[in-house]
Amino acid sequence: MRNYLILKTLCKKIYWVGSGNFWYEEGVIRDDNSIFYKIFNHGLFLTYGFMTLLEILAALIGDFPEDEKSDSITFAVSHTIVMIKIFSVISNKKLVKKLIRDLIKVCELYEEDSLMVEKYRIMKINIVAYVFIVYGSTACFVFEGLRKMHVGSHFVTVVTYYPSYGEDSLLAVITRITTTFVLIIMMLTMIVSVDCFALANLIIFKYKFITLKGYFEKLKEDFDKLLETGNPRKAAEQLTQGLIAGIIMHKELIRISTEIDKAFGTILALQLFQSSGSAVSLLLQITLSDQLTLVARMKILFFIIALFFLLGLFLCNAGDITYQASLLSDSIFYCGWHSCPSQYPSKARRNLGLLVLQACAQSQRPIVMKAFKMLELTYATFLLVVRGTYSVFALIYAQNQ
Template identity: 65%
Template sequence: MSDCRPYKSYLFKYHIDNPTLAGQQSNKMKDYNILKTLCKRIFLMGSGNFWYEEDEIGNDKKILYKVYGTIIFFMYGFMTLLEIMAAVFGDFPEDEKRDSVTFATSHTIVMIKIYSVISKKELIKKLNHDLVRVSELYEQEPLMAEKYRIMKINVVAYFVTVYGSGACFVFEGFRKMHEGSHFATVITYYPAFEDNSILANAFRFFTTAVLFVMLMTMILTVDAFTMVNLIMYKYKFITLRHYFETLGREFDENNVQGNSKQAVERLTNGFVEGITMHNELIRLSKEIDKAFGSVMALQLCQSSGSAVSLLLQMALADQLTLFASMKIIFFVAALFFLLGLFLCNAGEITYQASLLSDTIFYTGWYACPAQRRTKRNLRHMVLQACTQAQRPIIMKAFKMLELTYGTFLLVVRGTYSVFALFYAQHK
């Protein structure tokens, strides 16, 4: 992390001059409180403690917690295994066979995503620490309120689409039960389709409950966690840009008042701190990629592959009930909504980072008197900072595919093209 001690007096002055910053230490919109609250929810789901402060949330090394987490993930894994067996070996009607393939594929990818996050717990702890601390002193209340609102809208909308899809599967199961068949949401190898015993029906309800808990683990531990980190990282660049804009305005004010020497000194000190924060943000892009890059890459595969399968189900089915149609629509919406959130926020990071170069250039350095070539020559620092800011920060999947708005549109068009091809062959 950046060390602010050499510029402590300058930062303190800036902090006092901006009362909206000084009152933020206990605000729920602060990155510290957002990430800590999310880590608490993740801890309750049995995924472990991702918070960097010891004993603030809970101890995931305790035997009881380990047993709790093991039981939960054993149920997830066992259910997914039975879904895979149903897709490969099961003898089910066509509609349930299709559902078994969809669930087996999707839940296998979900389990891999969950494992990829849990296996990087120590890395994510350090990322949380660094992400909270960088530019913490300069987070302005209106900007943080906007960030918090966007996070809430994204997470709540995704939650609604995921559980809306799950609810439609449940309603369809009850409809079948009402028509004389049995209740079914998750299609597993056991029980067989013909088995309508009390034990078999109890197991079907049990797997439905496991599915809904698994969806919550998926949302909190993987999808919302990744989404929050991307949005938070994006706003770090916006905060840094506002920091340089404030630095330039302050320099102009001091210079106009005739305090040119003090203005140059303040601008130089502030510029060094700004460069330090920018370097830290560039480093964090690699840490975010290490922590969540595999999640975003797997989501690309899951969204495109599962969407083709689901759309074919809808197109080729002779007759679909309302709830059967709705469960497919919600499922596809959840897949592409999450993919859109990942890719568009990653693309927004690239865009916000690209704006820094112009902001740095217009800080007012050109109004400073010429300096001798010293270690802290302002013009030399501006040149280096602008050059560095012009190198785009691009998040990538599989270290090849750029995560941008264009990639999202490419995936959507590609998915539809594959669907149209398979549909034409079946016709």
């Protein structure tokens, strides 16, 4: 599936979950400035915000048992970060629209169908796995609420300041059920509008470098074929023109990388904080509590897996971008310029060599995605975060023994 169709389909889903129209073409997706859509959009996010506020109040001043108090803190921190992530994307809507347009057009003429099929398959596997883990975690929270109700307590998934722990009125029951449905819808908005949207852009951007690498390799093949036909001057001229076009595409990719950082940099940075900080709290909750049921332990484990799985998807795909960008220098250098025939003017050969030298020098400074403009988003960073999280957990756990 081509990038145009992938991103247009994703933008349609983002529209239907209430986050607005991010597509760059007018009239393709419905207008998000209509009065009915604005009511839907504002009402949805006011509901999310109000529930998050109640979670924060529950975490700060609520009087709940130990397990529900821990859940209130977990949800308050996580959902606050989710809201910030959602609004960071929505506030950059114009930039995202431009990013989508530029990302689709660059290298579009040279994308091979087999590569597009591979990209779509990887993207689908990543997204489906993430959705399964997120809703697996949500299901565990729901099952734990049902278990509590079965043993004589009350049903609860999202712990909010109202209703209080001991209140079992009809309004309290309706509120607890309503917040569960809001949680499910909020997870859908987070998955579609933020996490999968950012992930799709990272994967597409990574495959742009793979496409450009293949483009330079094909320049070499075409150059050799023309040399074999006995037309060295045409071969050299075509190589020069192709090399210039490739360098322009490379510069465009470098520029797009800054747009990706502006559009999704906050999301990547917050995910680092959320995965590490929340994981320490959740691991301590498992190890220090003796009263957790199997379902309660499963809901915490699913939550931790979801946090680190998403972080892994972000960091590994960002790391892949750096790796694929670093491979361009070899493809450029071996494009065939050194095989230019002696019949080709010496000045033109020198200019071609200088062009290759400049392109190689530029590609040897590969793109590195960063969080907070300091921490590199690579495979090594993912391992560093996992080890650091475990080290902090082990230190706090040891002090509590």
